[in-house]
Amino acid sequence: MNIDRKALWAVRQSALPMVVRPCLNCSGTRHHPSGKIRVNANGKLLDVWLLLHCAVCARTSKVPVHERVHVSSLEPARRVGYETNDPAAVRELAMSASLAAKNGYRLDWTGTWELETDTPFSALHDPTPLKVLISFELPAPVRVERLLMLGLGLSRTEVRRMVADGRIRLPLTPGAKTHRDFELTIDRR
Numbered sequence: 001m002n003i004d005r006k007a008l009w010a011v012r013q014s015a016l017p018m019v020v021r022p023c024l025n026c027s028g029t030r031h032h033p034s035g036k037i038r039v040n041a042n043g044k045l046l047d048v049w050l051l052l053h054c055a056v057c058a059r060t061s062k063v064p065v066h067e068r069v070h071v072s073s074l075e076p077a078r079r080v081g082y083e084t085n086d087p088a089a090v091r092e093l094a095m096s097a098s099l100a101a102k103n104g105y106r107l108d109w110t111g112t113w114e115l116e117t118d119t120p121f122s123a124l125h126d127p128t129p130l131k132v133l134i135s136f137e138l139p140a141p142v143r144v145e146r147l148l149m150l151g152l153g154l155s156r157t158e159v160r161r162m163v164a165d166g167r168i169r170l171p172l173t174p175g176a177k178t179h180r181d182f183e184l185t186i187d188r189r
């Protein structure tokens with residue numbers, strides 16, 4: 001008996017989230033990370049900012065990352081990442097929930113991800129139960145039913161019906177949002 005049909009669905013990053021906070025120059029509220037980090041050294045003390053551009057007027061603004069930290073308190077590799085605008089360092093700061101909380105802004109994850117699946121829709125009609133592992137490459141909060149709609153090519157109503165019928169078994173409710181890996185089972189019988 002084949003009970004080992006498994007699939008991997010990956011939530012892949014397609015863009016960085018937008019920073020939502022008021023622009024000081026216009027009525028815009030959405031900001032793109034500019035891809036740059038500014039480091040100012042004052043003796044042994046460093047200031048580090050993430051630079052943003054307003055999506056409407058392109059005004060540059062700064063998010064403080066470190067203020068007056070001693071140079072020895074930053075790992076050398078991290079410091080070099082900041083000084084060279086390393087895309088990995090920009091990505092980490094731009095997606096940081098703690099930086100957002102510290103600076104009082106919200107992250108907008110709309111349009112930051114796409115679902116990559118290794119299962120053709122036809123494989124989903126196979127009567128053998130299919131286990132699907134959903135893995136997240138970024139901490140974008142995504143509604144569970146949205147993943148199912150994309151992954152299965154079904155409407156929200158159809159997804160909800162399959163969950164209600166027990167043909168899709170989930171550790172979460174379909175309307176819940178998550179950014180953590182989880183497993184579900186699809187059983188067409």
Ligand SMILES: [Zn+2]
Nearest residue numbers: 023026054057
């Ligand atoms: Zn603006």
